[in-house]
Amino acid sequence: xxxxxxxxxxxxxxxxxxxxxxxxxxxxxxxxxxxxxxxxxxxxxxxxxxxxxxxxxxxxxxxxxxxxxxxxxxxxxxxxxxxxxxxxxxxxxxxxxxxxxxxxxxxxxxxxxxxxxxxxxxxxxxxxxxxxxxxxxxxxxxxxxxxxxxxxxxxxxxxxxxxxxxxxxxxxxxxxxxxxxxxxxxxxxxxxxxxxxxxxxxxxxxxxxxxxxxxxxxxxxxxxxxxxxxxxxxxxxxxxxxxxxxxxxxxxxxxxxxxxxxxxxxxxxxxxxxxxxxxxxxxxxxxxxxxxxxxxxxxxxxxxxxxxxxxxxxxxxxxxxxxxxxxxxxxxxxxxxxxxxxxxxxxxxxxxxxxxxxxxxxxxxxxxxxxxxxxxxxxxxxxxxxxxxxxxxxxxxxxxxxxxxxxxxxxxxxxxxxxxxxxxxxxxxxxxxxxxxxxxxxxxxxxxxxxxxxxxxxxxxxxxxxxxxxxxxxxxxxxxxxxxxxxxxxxxxxxxxxxxxxxxxxxxxxxxxx
Numbered sequence: 287x288x289x290x291x292x293x294x295x296x297x298x299x300x301x302x303x304x305x306x307x308x309x310x311x312x313x314x315x316x317x318x319x320x321x322x323x324x325x326x327x328x329x330x331x332x333x334x335x336x337x338x339x340x341x342x343x344x345x346x347x348x349x350x351x352x353x354x355x356x357x358x359x360x361x362x363x364x365x366x367x368x369x370x371x372x373x374x375x376x377x378x379x380x381x382x383x384x385x386x387x388x389x390x391x392x393x394x395x396x397x398x399x400x401x402x403x404x405x406x407x408x409x410x411x412x413x414x415x416x417x418x419x420x421x422x423x424x425x426x427x428x429x430x431x432x433x434x435x436x437x438x439x440x441x442x443x444x445x446x447x448x449x450x451x452x453x454x455x456x457x458x459x460x461x462x463x464x465x466x467x468x469x470x471x472x473x474x475x476x477x478x479x480x481x482x483x484x485x486x487x488x489x490x491x492x493x494x495x496x497x498x499x500x501x502x503x504x505x506x507x508x509x510x511x512x513x514x515x516x517x518x519x520x521x522x523x524x525x526x527x528x529x530x531x532x533x534x535x536x537x538x539x540x541x542x543x544x545x546x547x548x549x550x551x552x553x554x555x556x557x558x559x560x561x562x563x564x565x566x567x568x569x570x571x572x573x574x575x576x577x578x579x580x581x582x583x584x585x586x587x588x589x590x591x592x593x594x595x596x597x598x599x600x601x602x603x604x605x606x607x608x609x610x611x612x613x614x615x616x617x618x619x620x621x622x623x624x625x626x627x628x629x630x631x632x633x634x635x636x637x638x639x640x641x642x643x644x645x646x647x648x649x650x651x652x653x654x655x656x657x658x659x660x661x662x663x664x665x666x667x668x669x670x671x672x673x674x675x676x677x678x679x680x681x682x683x684x685x686x687x688x689x690x691x692x693x694x695x696x697x698x699x700x701x702x703x704x705x706x707x708x709x710x711x712x713x714x715x716x717x718x719x720x721x722x723x724x725x726x727x728x729x730x731x732x733x734x735x736x737x738x739x740x741x742x743x744x745x746x747x748x749x750x751x752x753x754x755x756x757x758x759x760x761x762x763x764x765x766x767x768x769x770x771x772x773x774x775x776x777x778x779x780x781x782x783x784x785x786x787x788x789x790x791x792x793x794x795x796x797x798x799x800x
Contacts, residue, residue, distance in 0.1 A: 302353075315539045322444045381411070393461075395524045421435075519531070524576040633687055732744060
């Protein structure tokens with residue numbers, strides 16, 4: 287627990303401050319006629335009550351009653367002092383209870399609505415109600431000569447002025463564990479705060495002790511003391527602002543009590559009333575400015591924080607969208623790859639090879655650039671499957687594809703056309719020695735070695751070749767298929783060329799086999 291709120295120390299401190307407040311009110315804030323401009327001690331009690339829950343109020347009430355008796359005994363009897371103490375306690379308890387009931391939370395001087403509720407409760411409810419008791423004591427117990435309403439008005443405004451001027455500052459000090467940090471800014475701003483205090487005190491001295499409030503010095507009216515507290519409230523917040531405001535208000539009250547300043551009038555009651563009105567309005571104005579500025583800063587901070595969060599969320603969302611877009615693109619690429627690729631060998635499948643061939647046939651029809659197709663079939667592949675199993679058959683296909691792929695140009699297309707049939711599309715075939723290319727493919731197949739125990743199995747292929755001569759891709763593949771059939775019929779492991787190579791007659795080519 288913070289030392290200031292220690293169960294034993296805090297009530298003792300409140301009692302001491304209450305006694306000092308009563309002493310100051312009687313000796314420094316009272317006119318020669320006995321009218322008290324402001325009554326400070328009640329602000330001490332109200333600030334303490336607002337700082338603690340109701341179950342912890344009773345020690346404050348006891349020490350305050352004792353302090354009231356000690357302060358009043360020189361001028362009043364013990365019974366009369368107890369009456370005054372009871373009235374002051376009732377006033378503070380009423381104000382604290384109403385504020386807690388209406389707020390449902392602790393008092394927050396940074397909130398304009400809390401400040402408004404405090405001013406209404408203190409000035410229009412608690413103080414006038416307590417003034418009824420105080421006026422009754424003066425009129426009926428002490429039997430003073432002034433009218434009852436005069437006593438009531440003087441008590442009411444004097445109590446309300448003290449509460450309004452001092453309660454906010456005292457409550458913030460009692461209720462703020464790090465009040466030094468709130469009162470004393472960073473070292474770079476201490477000079478600014480000290481300068482504001484110096485200006486405020488100089489303005490108070492000029493207005494209330496140099497007698498510079500005459501018509502010759504209209505600029506040095508009581509409003510001259512307002513500037514520095516307003517500046518402090520704006521720059522340093524409600525706690526620092528209320529501290530300087532309380533100091534200025536007390537200075538004004540003490541100056542008027544000593545007979546100095548612009549509020550001195552032939553009527554003591556009128557002088558007190560002018561001082562009280564100025565102090566109350568001045569304090570309320572500064573507190574409202576501080577609370578509205580703080581509220582604006584808080585909302586600006588929350589707005590900036592919300593914008594930063596929105597920006598961060600947008601960035602996260604953009605990153606997620608980019609990630610999802612990339613994942614979608616990757617998935618689409620994978621789907622396209624799966625749609626165009628043979629799963630076992632990794633080369634193009636029949637559907638994609640047909641699409642490539644038909645597209646190449648269309649382009650060749652426009653630019654008259656020939657292309658050729660090589661239809662390859664692994665010889666006796668079924669016997670490999672039957673003798674060694676499908677796993678060996680799959681290995682045979684994969685190994686064959688690997689060997690052939692290394693013999694192709696970057697522009698050639700290689701795909702699986704059927705079970706053990708493969709198709710190679712050779713663009714710009716007029717630049718290629720097709721017979722030599724076919725021989726190289728045969729050699730690639732002969733290089734395949736399939737491990738079977740300690741031995742190995744080799745394979746051969748048969749190839750049918752067809753060159754485009756203006757016909758469709760389907761017809762071109764059909765010609766290559768016929769040539770492949772001839773190669774198989776003539777003993778396999780060879781290349782046969784289709785009729786398109788003759789350039790003049792139908793039927794199969796008379797070019798030598800490979």
